[in-house]
Amino acid sequence: xxxxxxxxxTLSLKEKQASRLKAWAEAPVPFATPEAAQGYKQRTQMLxxxxxxxxxxxxxxxxxxGVFPMHYAGVTVEEAMYDYEKLGNVFRKFNADFLPDxxxxxxxxxxxxxxxxxxxxxxxxxGRGVPADTSYQCVEGEFMAAEDYDALMRDPSGYFQRTYLPxxxxxLEGWNMLxxxxxxxxxxxxxxALIPTGLPPVQQAFKTLLEAGQAIFEWLNAMGxxxxxxxxxxxxxxxxxxxxxxxxxxxxxxxxxxxxxxxxMYRQPNKLLAAMERxxxxxxxxxxxxxxxxxxxxxFIPLHKGADGFMSDKDFKKFYWPTxxxxxxxxxxxxxxxxxxxxxxxxxxxxxxxxxDIPAGHTVWMFDKTDMQEVKKKLGGWATFGGNVPVSLFxxxxxxxxxxxxxKLIDEVAGDGGFILANGAVLDDAIAENVHAMIDTAKQYxxx
Amino acid sequence: MSQGLIDAITEMNEEAALKxxxxxxxxxxxxxxxxxDCRQAMEIVGKRFESGECFIPELIYAGEILSQISVxxxxxxxxxxxxxxAGKVVIGTVQGDIHDIAKDIVAxxxxxxxxxxxxxxxxxxxxxxxxxxxxxxxxxVGLSGFLTLAxxxxxxxxxxxxxxGMDDVKIMIGGGPVDENVRQYTGADAWGQDxxxxxxxxxxxxxx
Numbered sequence: 001x002x003x004x005x006x007x008x009x010t011l012s013l014k015e016k017q018a019s020r021l022k023a024w025a026e027a028p029v030p031f032a033t034p035e036a037a038q039g040y041k042q043r044t045q046m047l048x049x050x051x052x053x054x055x056x057x058x059x060x061x062x063x064x065x066g067v068f069p070m071h072y073a074g075v076t077v078e079e080a081m082y083d084y085e086k087l088g089n090v091f092r093k094f095n096a097d098f099l100p101d102x103x104x105x106x107x108x109x110x111x112x113x114x115x116x117x118x119x120x121x122x123x124x125x126x127g128r129g130v131p132a133d134t135s136y137q138c139v140e141g142e143f144m145a146a147e148d149y150d151a152l153m154r155d156p157s158g159y160f161q162r163t164y165l166p167x168x169x170x171x172l173e174g175w176n177m178l179x180x181x182x183x184x185x186x187x188x189x190x191x192x193a194l195i196p197t198g199l200p201p202v203q204q205a206f207k208t209l210l211e212a213g214q215a216i217f218e219w220l221n222a223m224g225x226x227x228x229x230x231x232x233x234x235x236x237x238x239x240x241x242x243x244x245x246x247x248x249x250x251x252x253x254x255x256x257x258x259x260x261x262x263x264x265m266y267r268q269p270n271k272l273l274a275a276m277e278r279x280x281x282x283x284x285x286x287x288x289x290x291x292x293x294x295x296x297x298x299x300f301i302p303l304h305k306g307a308d309g310f311m312s313d314k315d316f317k318k319f320y321w322p323t324x325x326x327x328x329x330x331x332x333x334x335x336x337x338x339x340x341x342x343x344x345x346x347x348x349x350x351x352x353x354x355x356x357d358i359p360a361g362h363t364v365w366m367f368d369k370t371d372m373q374e375v376k377k378k379l380g381g382w383a384t385f386g387g388n389v390p391v392s393l394f395x396x397x398x399x400x401x402x403x404x405x406x407x408k409l410i411d412e413v414a415g416d417g418g419f420i421l422a423n424g425a426v427l428d429d430a431i432a433e434n435v436h437a438m439i440d441t442a443k444q445y446x447x448x
Numbered sequence: 449m450s451q452g453l454i455d456a457i458t459e460m461n462e463e464a465a466l467k468x469x470x471x472x473x474x475x476x477x478x479x480x481x482x483x484x485d486c487r488q489a490m491e492i493v494g495k496r497f498e499s500g501e502c503f504i505p506e507l508i509y510a511g512e513i514l515s516q517i518s519v520x521x522x523x524x525x526x527x528x529x530x531x532x533x534a535g536k537v538v539i540g541t542v543q544g545d546i547h548d549i550a551k552d553i554v555a556x557x558x559x560x561x562x563x564x565x566x567x568x569x570x571x572x573x574x575x576x577x578x579x580x581x582x583x584x585x586x587x588x589v590g591l592s593g594f595l596t597l598a599x600x601x602x603x604x605x606x607x608x609x610x611x612x613g614m615d616d617v618k619i620m621i622g623g624g625p626v627d628e629n630v631r632q633y634t635g636a637d638a639w640g641q642d643x644x645x646x647x648x649x650x651x652x653x654x655x656x
Contacts, residue, residue: 266460427596
């Protein structure tokens, strides 16, 4: 937990950010060895340096990992999701073997048992609709109906509880009979307002939730020592504190779906715009809470449906950017550091995202298929940037090709600092030597 | 031909497009003529997509308008008239991958450009691709995949065609992480960055 200083409200943006970065770097970790303590210090300092847009001792390398750790260990993703002993073996070994500059967290693998208990319908995961050795995948669908915008805007939490979650989590279907908690005012109405809680399907839904809660703690208790082994044992800092999304993606990914939100852009643009506005404080709160709870200032934001080709520049400026920008400003205001995972190409968006309202030295942008020379030209001196090593190269290329690519990238864009080396998109299937090649090149060739 | 209908579709005016369609049907216009207007309108939208004036929302929404017009017009069409097609293309997302948006856009663009598209959906095993080609006589196959984990299923699908002795079938691949490295790895004949590339390849392979 981030210990919020008493004078928090009097601090400037830079001071707030510095306060969070310092608390993260100086977290009371029971390091196993002096080397681990030293490694942790060096790694956190490199990240602090790049956030400050200066040169660290060397280029930090923080790859994006999908299900590659399981492939590397020869364990299916399904096994790792359901057998936490195997999960631990996979991640302890993976972190030790690869030693990147950020913890490779086992948290994103997710607890299969919990998903089973809840009856998740809007995703398929290994062994449950997709092959055991692949990654989870989203089911395209309109889980929020086109006419639900007013209900969502009136009360996002209530909408999630009584409409959305009963649709996507089969085990909580009974919640669609619940009334709003805000009915519980004045003593005589307490009983009346809570009548639905006695209905058998509602009772069943709560029992299911309690069961899921227990399963979540089994998972959490298993994860603690796994992560601890890498953080305290190897000195790898966690580089993701909070998580949030662009309001357009919140609605477009799992609520309205890709087709649904694109229909809304024409049929009910004003409702869509208003709903995204309504979700801005919700998205900020989610990110800040994660960063505060985890005592880690970095808020991970994957960007999906605003990439080049997904919509026109005009629509990007109208539908995607304004509320994403508002979320970024809210996160920066809270002293956190938005860490954006810019999937696909963003060549046409660079002029828009380098918005003068966003202060320099407060955001991290990790790119995929965007021209990195242009990125350096436009983001250099304003924001931290990186990424771009093509995921295809890790599977189909040689270690030498990866090394050559990384050297060229470092030569071309990393010279002034403020740069983080990473693969462009999530790594599921790869040749281990090629992954080592990227990490080793950062460590040897990336020295400033 | 109703220029009004074509304009309504290309301007993404759903209400007007449906109103004009109803008026045309009520006044006894040839339903096949209405469908031809739709085809022309989609060709315009497709061209704008190719030239970067239109994007995915426009394509998806125009497709939605079109499907609503079809619902209105279909009962008036006595017999499906098979128009002249540029060629057949079998398309699908490979085994283990359930992403369909980009694959459906490619299918749509091929359709607009006169190809008969046999869309096998998502999570398609190699044998099903081979079976579809055998059944339809298509000479072009499009394999889609969004995950790096799709590379091996793509490779297996290409191998399945080779094993079946179907060397005359041209295979193109596409999707998020696909590039020339992946093309070489899978043994596919070509790869494409986007739906326009798929159309260009299909045209090239059919001599169009």
